[in-house]
Amino acid sequence: MTLQVYLSGEIHTDWREQIVAGAEGLDVRFDGPVTDHAASDDCGVAILGAEPDKYWHDHKGAMVNAIRTRRGISAADVVVVRFGEQYKQWNAAFDAGYAAALGKSLIVLNPPAHQHALKEVHAAALAVAEDPRQVVEILRYVLTGALPDRDRS
Helix, strand or coil, rough: EEEEEEEEECCCCCCCCCCCCCCCCEEEEEEECCCCCCHHHHHHHHCCCCCCCCHHHHHHHHHHHHHHHHHHHCCEEEEEEECCCCCCCCHHHHHHHHHHHHEEEEEEEEEEEHHCCCCHHHCCCCCCEECCHHHHHHHHHHHHCCCCCCCCC
């Protein structure tokens, strides 16, 4: 059984790559947003035409990206939403809520310092992880029933 996992949220660190590498050998297929920040910001005007007002420039990009995000989350078995240390990921909060509303299995990934700020998001999640390794071990357990080896932890 292939597990479809959508990796949402913060795009400034390599957490996605860590999860993909850690899940090597598992029957998992990953999807996620466009992580090239400039491409993501400019997709709307690149496709639909220039906007002189920055608000409408950003609005077009957000709407085009929402099509991709909704498709990815809808197709996912598991949605992992990462809230990073430095940047405010308002879109990640939307993604978490959307996934929860669709009844998707939600894993939230964030540093301990964000525990209080994300308490409502955590309430919608089935698991709250602090590092990508924990997400990989959850995926491994879901697919195989195996607990972490001490050597892998």
